[in-house]
Structures are given as C-alpha cells and as structure tokens.
Amino acid sequence: MILAVETSCDDTCAALVGADGVIAANVISSQEVHDRFGGVVPEVAARHHVELIDAVVAEALRRAGASMADVELVAATRGPGLVGALLVGFSHAKALAASRRLPFAPVDHLAGHVAAAYLAPARFEPPFVALIASGGHTLLLEVRDRTSAAEVLVRTLDDAAGEAFDKGARLLGLGYPGGAALSRLAAGGDPRAFEFPTGRGEEFSFAGLKTALLYRTRELDLSDERVRADLAASYERAIVEALARRTERALERTRLRRLALGGGVAANGPLRARLAGLGAELFAPPLELCTDNAAMIAAAALDQAPLPYPDYLGLDVYATGEGPLR
Ligand code: KG4
Ligand code: ZN
Secondary structure, three states: OEEEEEOOOOEEEEEEEOOOOOEEEEEEEEOHHHHHHOOOOHHHHHHHHHHHHHHHHHHHHHHHOOOHHHOOEEEEEEEOOOHHHHHHHHHHHHHHHHHOOOOEEEEEHHHHHHHHHHOOOOOOOOOEEEEEEOOOOEEEEEEOOOOOOOEEEEOEOOOOHHHHHHHHHHHOOOOOOOHHHHHHHHOOOOOOOOOOOOOOOOOEOOHHHHHHHHHHHHHOOOOOHHHHHHHHHHHHHHHHHHHHHHHHHHHHHHOOOEEEEEOHHHHOHHHHHHHHOOOOEEEOOOHHHHOOOOHHHHHHHOOOOOEOOOOOOOOOOOOOOOOOOO
C-alpha cells in the first residue's frame, strides 16, 4: 500500500492506494476559508495544512481499514505549488516515512494530474495527449509511456484556464472559486451573444479575455440577469474554444487519438462536450480525481524509483515554474 500526501495549494489531501492502482481511501479537505479573500492566501493555506494534515492522514488510514504497518511506500507532492503549503505535507510525509524507515517518493504535481488516468478502474494507459487545466496550471502534454517525463506541447503565457474562470466569475459578482458558478450562470445564456478573444498564438493566453470582459461589464447593465447569463456563456465559450482548438492541434501534431483530462476545469460540462466531439478516445476522470487529490500522487509514485531511507531527509520542495514539466 502507498500512502500519499498532497498539499500544493489549499486542499489538504491524503490517500491510500494499492500497487494495482486500486484506491483504498482518498481524503480531500478543502479550506473554504479562502473564499472571503477572493483567492488563496499562501500563508493561511500553509497554516491550515499544519492544523489538518495529521487528521487527514489518520482519516485516510481509517477509511482504508489500514494502519501505518500496512504502508510500504510514502509519497508526497514536491512541487510545483505554494512553497509554504508544500513544505507542510512534504515534511509530514518524510517524517512518517522516516519513523518507519520506509522508502519515499517525491512526486511532481503535474505528473500526478496525468497519473490520475492510471488509477483503477479506468486504467487509461499511454500513449495519449493530456490536457491539464486548473486554477494553477494549463498545459497540453504528450505522454508516450508511464516512466519517462511527458513532453510539454503547449503552455500558458499568462493566466491558467481556471484562473480565467475565477476572474470572470469575480467580474460577474460570483464567489471564489467561481468556475462552476460561472458555468451554471452560462447555462441560461447565449454563448454567441458577445465575441471574446481566444488567444492568437500556439500557446494559451487568457489575459486579453479577462480584460475584454472587464470592458464589457463597464458598458453593460449587470443588474439584467439576461445580460449576465449571455456574458457568462460567451466568456465560457471563449475559454472552451481556446482549450479545444489547441487540443485538436496537439492531437493532429502527435497523431494520437487518445486524450486524458485533468485539473478542476476538466469538470466543465461544455468543455467535456466540445472535446468529446474531437473524435479521440476521451478519458475524463471523476471529479474528485480531476481536482487536487493524493490518489493521483500515489499513482505517479507507482512509476518512479523511490528513495531509500534516509536519502530523502534533506529534500526540499520547488515552487511554480520548476520541476520536470515546467
Ligand atoms: O484542480 P483544482 O481543484 O485546483 C487547482 O490546482 O487550481 O482546480 C480549481 C479550478 C478553479 O479555478 C475552479 O474555478 C475551476 O477549477 N473549476 C471549474 C469548474 N469546476 C471547477 N471551471 C469551470 N467549470 C467548472 N465546472
Ligand atoms: Zn492541480
């Protein structure tokens, strides 16, 4: 059994996964405290991880009907993410491993999102193109096999897709994180009511889109529910098109006919529908495996050589912009 810990952002996560990829427990404790700040406050997130991590690991063991004696390998997210938040889970996991002289696997968060596809019962295997779109990252990857690092095909020049959803939601007076709320509002609107930019080049770019919405909100009457719904629908369509067109190009370029999704934005209904129309075999994980979780970290750990005790004790974490998929 692998015990994995994930604390790269604001979710405190622990999971127990078998060597066969079967999830025995996948505990996710979301910190709703950030809502009132309109975004994740790094130090607040780190302090909440400190308070929660021990209980979350204990709950994962309880749900799996296991004890530390059943754990053969400990894994944790090393980065990218918020350094203070990462340090809590990473250090906690190292200490758990060291206390029982267990091997330890430091896992890249993005490799984790990809590895969510390998978990039972789906076991969606490479080769495939992966679209990882969340509040923190947006990239297209070519995944050739399970052991070598994936190749980054497309990245974002500015905001992540989820960030674009969240900023749009904020301009429309919805809460944080606002992706799902914006999508609910959009469901009653006309996606062709307004023209929004989808970014010009090969890479993703959402900064212009957000600015375009800002200008629209200044000239329109936002107390009109119809207007708000049309704005949301048109804005959502622009994000979906930006993601789908580049995904289509990536599938053509790699000649792959298989596509795996990851990240919170993969929960978006119109995005899933649009991608399903690309003709590739589509794997969209269940919601709890799309958003940040520790089961995916365990899945990634299955494919890498763990470090024996005590070689990992001095390991540090890394921030955004580092790691094998930077
Ligand atoms: O993967 P995730 O839980 O955390 C990060 O690593 O960021 O992704 C959260 C992001 C947020 O930006 C949220 O607004 C977005 O995913 N999101 C959605 C939907 N559900 C969550 N965006 C669009 N449509 C949704 N249904
Ligand atoms: Zn993530």
